Amino acid sequence: MAAEDANSATTKLLTLLNVSALKSRKRDRGIDGPHTQTKGNKRKRSVAFTEDSPVETTSTTSQEDAKPSSGIVNADDRTVVVNDTGYGDPEDATLLYERHFGANPEALTEKSRMRVDQDGWKTTREKVGALTVIASLPPESTPLAKMLANRTAILERLRKPFLDRQAKQPQETIRVQNELLSILSAHFDLYHPAIPLDQHRCIREAIALHALDHVTKKRRRILKNNERVSHAKNAPEPPEDIQDQGFTRPSVLVLLPFRSFAVHWVNALTSHTPRPSFQIENHARFLSEYGLPADAVDKLAAAEKGTYPDDHVEMFKGNVDDNFRIGVKLTRKSVKLFAEFYGCDIIFASPLGLRVSIEKEKSADFLSSIEILVMDQMNAMVMQNWDHIEYVLSHMNRFPSESHDADFSRIKPWYLDGHSAYLRQSILLSPFETPEIRALYRRKLTNTAGKIRVEKVWPALHVxxxxxxxxxxxxxxxxxxxxxxxxxxxxxxxxxxxxxxxxxxxxxxxxxxxxxxxxxxxxxxxxxxxxxxxxxxxxxxxxxxxxxxxxxxxxxxxxxxxxxxxxxxxxxxxxxxxxxxxxxxxxxxxxxxxxxxxxxxxxxxxxxxxxxxxxxxxxxxxxxxxxxxxxxxxxxxxxxx
Structure with missing residues (x-):
């Protein structure tokens, strides 16, 4: 059966290559348009989140224990201290991206893929700032504390809005954001099932910054290669090292339970963009369709505090429609909402909304090149229909059924090899764990870089x-x-x-x-x-x-x-x-x-x-x-x- 699946995938890919070969090789799928030759931003200043050197500890190689009550592999705790000061090397911001998502990623080998398939992780308990985490990493990898001790950089263009926003926040908020960014910048999968109610917003903003930084780095690489291709048109041989794209443009997918959370995420995303020159296209339409009608009264938001439980108000205030999907296109000077799926960079959607779209169009090709998956408020998704989650995940990072005007000479080799799921970074967020979410974490996350699970010691409830x-x-x-x-x-x-x-x-x-x-x-x-x-x-x-x-x-x-x-x-x-x-x-x-x-x-x-x-x-x-x-x-x- 496995051989038949492999042959089917190979046949599909060869068909796509043949279709692509019939199209004009002059077409260039730049991030700002098919013929963009705009120069990328040459500035290379960066902001970094630094960590003090940790104390070494011992670890043991094994699979993560299937019984939660039995704990984890014994290891002495070590702490990575994360702060918001210091500037890394100017190349760090792009280097970390290229190491994981470049044409030849360091973490993707036949051995690493086999280890993921066999669940052969080295599992240890660590301290990252105030977080206690269970780290599942390759046995030969550098200790987590040492990896996170490296400076993790954000592109200079995104630095000032973020630091300006942080300057107005409490120190606890700054700490929470920087601890998460230190993990995300290393491109580990992250499972955070212990998010307090008062940290939802700051965590959302940190992850939105990470997603925006990812899309910006990808865009810069494509624009730079567009320029190289343009200058080499009259050269005897065109440049060869220009594999910088996936099968389709969308690279970030954010799954949410209700439309109200799409509003929160778009606000978090645009909070990191430079103002006032930056434009948000179709913003009025977005607020109209994803917010409440102008004459509607939100009883939960308007009620006196204490009338309803705080978590209930946070979950159900605003528009609670659970059938939606919206594409967001990012350019250097604008965010375009309601972009066509194959022309957008980020997709915000509910599991139901994506499933309806896939079944209606009989295609999920827009999910073929997702590099970052974010699933927020997963506790609410468990209360909806978990089968929708399984359905969406089963259609991600698969070979597309059509070429969608792709230039196959610029597609990264690991996409063509069918290995993109081994590099996708997944971020799972919930205030608590359920068996469904833990099973997804254990079985569906295949990032060869490793995965991090936040652990919490729960106090007894007051009776x-x-x-x-x-x-x-x-x-x-x-x-x-x-x-x-x-x-x-x-x-x-x-x-x-x-x-x-x-x-x-x-x-x-x-x-x-x-x-x-x-x-x-x-x-x-x-x-x-x-x-x-x-x-x-x-x-x-x-x-x-x-x-x-x-x-x-x-x-x-x-x-x-x-x-x-x-x-x-x-x-x-x-x-x-x-x-x-x-x-x-x-x-x-x-x-x-x-x-x-x-x-x-x-x-x-x-x-x-x-x-x-x-x-x-x-x-x-x-x-x-x-x-x-x-x-x-x-x-x-x-x-x-």
């Missing part, structure tokens, strides 16, 4: 009212059996126990995170006689919600089944609760505290009046860690092998 939840474990030997084992334990052990008690079989909610589990439990309840229950899911209408809440509060419904997606989108406070059953712990840790607080919305309720049962198994590590703390989760998991 309202001094409640003492009862944690009930069930045996499960494999992830594939988890759903069935959980359902069996609930229907044969926990639910019958609740039904035997007149107190615990009334005013009870059953909180179910998974939509598949929710449907399964709902169908089971429907088949039982004598069970009065109501349901609240993401598909419930306002009338259904009002009826279910009223019936439960009045005691007409003994059980109320609630899906996590319902609470994620609606965030209602449910009154009348006396008994809480977590079919599984919430992915969003704050949901746990919120539901335990609900009984005390009613007057006269004491902690002894409330019961809470939590079902869990060893595959619930991430959720347990966020709710009872890292130390508590390790203690609770001691009984598992």
């Amino acid at each position: 309202p009212g001094s409640l003492e939840p009862l944690f009930a474990s069930f045996d499960c030997l494999s992830p594939q059996d988890e759903a069935g084992k959980r359902f069996d334990y609930f229907t044969t052990q926990l639910l019958p126990k609740l039904l035997k008690s007149a107190v615990q079989s009334s005013n009870a909610i059953v909180y179910i995170p998974s939509s598949f589990d929710f449907i399964r439990v709902h169908n089971y309840f429907r088949k039982q006689t004598g069970l009065d229950f109501a349901t609240l899911s993401e598909y419930s209408s306002n009338q259904d919600i009002s009826r279910a809440r009223q019936g439960f509060f009045n005691g007409k419904k003994s059980f109320l089944l609630i899906s996590e997606r319902f609470h994620f989108y609606r965030r209602y406070k449910i009154r009348g609760i006396r008994n809480i059953v977590f079919y599984a712990l919430p992915e969003h840790p704050q949901f746990f505290s919120e539901f335990l607080s609900c009984p005390f919305l009613d007057d006269g309720v004491e902690p002894t009046d409330v019961s809470c049962h939590v079902m869990y198994c060893k595959y619930d590590w991430f959720r347990l860690e966020r709710i009872i703390g890292t130390a508590g989760a390790k203690s609770l998991m001691q009984g598992y092998s």
